[in-house]
Amino acid sequence: MNRTRIAWGLLAPALAFVSLFFLAPVLALLAGAFKVEGAFGLAHFQAFFAEPLHAQVYWRTLRLAGLATLVAAVVCYPAAMALVKVPPPWRGLLTGLVILPLMVSPIARTYAWIVLLGRNGLANSLLVQGGVISEPMTLLFTEGAVFVGLLQLMMPLMLVSLVSALENLPPDVLNAARTLGANRWQAFFKVTLPLTQEGLIIGGTLVFTGCVTAYITPALLGGPKVLMLETLLYQKVNVAGDTTAASVIAVLLLATTVAVNQGLRRVGRGSKRVAT
Amino acid sequence: MNRPSRAALAMLVLALLFLVGPFFVVFIAGFSADETLAFPPRSVGLRWLAHVFTVESFQRSLGTSLVVGVGSTLGALGLGVPVAYALSRYAVPGREWVRTLLTLPLVVPGIIVGLALLNHMVLLYNLPVLASLLVGHTALLVPYAVRVVSASLANLRQDIDDAAITLGATRAQAFFKVVLPNIRGAIGAAAVLAFITSFNQVPVSLFLTGPGVSTLPIEMMAYMETSYDPSIAALSTLLVLMTLAVVAATEKLLGLSRYV
Numbered sequence: 001m002n003r004t005r006i007a008w009g010l011l012a013p014a015l016a017f018v019s020l021f022f023l024a025p026v027l028a029l030l031a032g033a034f035k036v037e038g039a040f041g042l043a044h045f046q047a048f049f050a051e052p053l054h055a056q057v058y059w060r061t062l063r064l065a066g067l068a069t070l071v072a073a074v075v076c077y078p079a080a081m082a083l084v085k086v087p088p089p090w091r092g093l094l095t096g097l098v099i100l101p102l103m104v105s106p107i108a109r110t111y112a113w114i115v116l117l118g119r120n121g122l123a124n125s126l127l128v129q130g131g132v133i134s135e136p137m138t139l140l141f142t143e144g145a146v147f148v149g150l151l152q153l154m155m156p157l158m159l160v161s162l163v164s165a166l167e168n169l170p171p172d173v174l175n176a177a178r179t180l181g182a183n184r185w186q187a188f189f190k191v192t193l194p195l196t197q198e199g200l201i202i203g204g205t206l207v208f209t210g211c212v213t214a215y216i217t218p219a220l221l222g223g224p225k226v227l228m229l230e231t232l233l234y235q236k237v238n239v240a241g242d243t244t245a246a247s248v249i250a251v252l253l254l255a256t257t258v259a260v261n262q263g264l265r266r267v268g269r270g271s272k273r274v275a276t
Numbered sequence: 277m278n279r280p281s282r283a284a285l286a287m288l289v290l291a292l293l294f295l296v297g298p299f300f301v302v303f304i305a306g307f308s309a310d311e312t313l314a315f316p317p318r319s320v321g322l323r324w325l326a327h328v329f330t331v332e333s334f335q336r337s338l339g340t341s342l343v344v345g346v347g348s349t350l351g352a353l354g355l356g357v358p359v360a361y362a363l364s365r366y367a368v369p370g371r372e373w374v375r376t377l378l379t380l381p382l383v384v385p386g387i388i389v390g391l392a393l394l395n396h397m398v399l400l401y402n403l404p405v406l407a408s409l410l411v412g413h414t415a416l417l418v419p420y421a422v423r424v425v426s427a428s429l430a431n432l433r434q435d436i437d438d439a440a441i442t443l444g445a446t447r448a449q450a451f452f453k454v455v456l457p458n459i460r461g462a463i464g465a466a467a468v469l470a471f472i473t474s475f476n477q478v479p480v481s482l483f484l485t486g487p488g489v490s491t492l493p494i495e496m497m498a499y500m501e502t503s504y505d506p507s508i509a510a511l512s513t514l515l516v517l518m519t520l521a522v523v524a525a526t527e528k529l530l531g532l533s534r535y536v
Contacts, residue, residue: 006447007366010358011374014418017355022381022415025392075291082280082288094288097296104299104519105476107496108512112298114500115305115509120314122301152294159291213385215479219497230387234482237391250388257385 030254033247048248054232058252061228064143065211068150072158072207073200080162095163098156106153106216113149113221114140145221146228153217154210158203165199166192201268208264209257229253299516306513308506317506324510331507336488337495340406341475344491348413349470353463355414356421361451363422364429365437382419386479389415394483405486412480417470424469428462429455461530468526472519 036043049055083094101109116122117139124136139145169192177187218228227235233249236242280288305313309321328334359378363371381389393412397403403411432455440450481491490498500508 003366004369007362007368010362010366011368014355014359014378014422015374017411018378018381018415018418021393021397021411022384022389023377025396026384026388028396029388029392075287078284078287079291082284085280086288094292097292100520100523101295101299103472103523105493105512105515106478107476107493107508108302108515109298111508111512112301115301115313115315116298118313118315120312122315125315152298155291155295213387213479215387215482216497220500230385230479233387233391237483243395246391250385250391253385253388257383261383 029247030251031247032244033251044244044248045251048245053227057227057229057232060143060226061212062256064147064150064228065208068147068154068211069158069204069208071151072155073204076155076158076162076203077200080159080166083159083163084166098159098163102156107220109153110149110217110220113145113152117145117221140221141223141225143222143226146218146226149217149221150211150214153214154207157206157210161199161203161206162196163199165196165202169195197268201264205261205264208260212256212260213253229256302509302512302516305506305509306511308509310506312504313506313509324506325514327505328507328511328514331499333490333495333499334492334511337490337492340409340489341492344406344409344413345471345474347410348417348474349467351410351414352417352421352470353467356418356466357425357463359418360422360425360429361455364426365434378422379419381415386416386477387482390480390483398484405484405489409481409484409489409491412484413474413477416477416480417474420470420473421466424466425459425462428459432458464530465526468522468530472522 033044034040034042049058083091083098086094114121118124119136119138119140121139123139124133127133128136173191173195174187177191178184182190213230214228215230215234218226218231219234222228222231224231224235229249229252233246233253236245236249301315305315305317306325307320307322308314308317309319309323310317356378359374362368363374368374389412393403393408397411398405398408436458437450437454440454441447445453476493477491478493478497481494485491485494496508496511
């Protein structure tokens with residue numbers, strides 16, 4: 001009994017702090033989206049999606065996040081397979097190169113694309129000098145720019161997840177598959193891929209939710225022309241002063257990340273059942 | 277069989293170039309002496325690296341960022357270390373609920389936390405802006421402190437504090453004289469990780485700025501909207517170098533990579 005009391009004494013400050021300064025305000029904000037003239041209702045959501053721009057922004061957010069997740073998986077899978085086979089001294093260095101960017105300010109990381117894709121940036125100078133185009137073209141503030149920025153920002157998360165999944169793969173199972181007559185591709189699709197899908201799912205969740213909730217990249221590389229959910233939310237509060245629309249976007253952001261988390265986890269469980 | 281295939285190795289090299297290449301671009305742009313941003317730069321010099329130290333909004337917001345970073349890191353450790361200890365040493369009823377509640381700040385997008393604090397703390401209860409920044413960042417960092425310190429406590433044999441208590445130490449003495457010295461490295465690593473996270477944080481801070489109170493990343497984004505000179509490249513160069521130095525030092529002293 002005494003021990004339980006000590007334990008709760010240790011937990012209480014953190015629980016009280018997080019409830020008071022995080023949970024309560026967030027719940028109050030989210031509740032605002034469902035409150036219609038003092039009662040529960042979904043009218044704010046209907047009004048929000050009645051605006052074609054809003055539906056378009058939501059769809060763009062899902063599309064860019066999905067595409068970045070897919071490309072990250074396709075690029076990082078072979079890269080991770082190569083990385084786990086690199087001999088030790090090099091391997092530590094290369095792993096450092098993957099992890100270090102995660103510690104650096106996302107603004108510094110995103111700014112490079114402004115340098116490269118701007119009117120006087122590298123891409124335009126090369127294209128003009130090479131005679132491909134006569135005038136610098138607009139590369140910044142396009143969906144392509146946002147996509148490249150998001151991919152670069154989130155790729156380390158996929159790579160790290162896949163590397164740790166591949167490290168836990170017992171080396172014998174592959175040899176066994178090959179001995180039993182599987183060719184390289186069969187061994188990959190029937191053994192390696194199913195046994196490492198956990199890493200793929202964790203990495204995919206991190207990249208997708210990271211893209212959906214990214215603010216800096218769409219703000220700097222997309223601007224007001226290529227809005228995503230987070231930049232739209234910012235605009236609703238600071239330009240339009242529309243708190244209700246902001247609450248609706250907050251609910252959408254949270255619901256989307258939670259749905260993807262749960263959905264991918266279920267996919268993982270479902271296919272595991274098929275495999276066994 | 278155990279050598280990486282050529283195609284996979286090529287993909288690895290491409291991926292690393294894509295991840296690291298942009299840093300070199302920012303570095304080169306940071307050493308430009310041009311009037312406006314161009315790449316490759318037409319002239320080279322330290323002009324903009326010196327300039328960023330004279331921009332008043334950068335000076336003031338750096339001060340705020342440091343105060344918020346240190347304050348929220350200390351706050352998160354003060355709240356999180358007892359939690360990690362309690363969860364590892366005591367059978368707490370409802371521990372899964374405790375864990376879930378304390379990981380939520382990682383799940384909820386930062387922009388929502390910032391807006392929620394603005395609407396329901398700053399505007400409703402007149403919480404000062406600086407205080408709202410501090411509590412917002414602290415809530416965000418608590419999960420980091422709990423996770424890193426918990427991992428270290430899981431590797432520490434529980435018998436050692438039991439032994440100390442059997443030998444006559446009080447519970448508090450056992451914690452401060454036996455347990456704490458053994459998890460110092462983890463606490464240090466958690467502190468560095470938390471500080472970096474707070475220092476780079478944008479979405480939580482976005483709505484929590486007011487007259488005279490703004491963080492460095494927010495001011496950098498504001499500066500970019502009005503100026504096209506290479507200042508931000510210069511400042512980014514400095515930030516990358518500082519981050520490298522901090523991470524390298526922590527790795528050497530505490531083995532940061534074990535905790536990330």
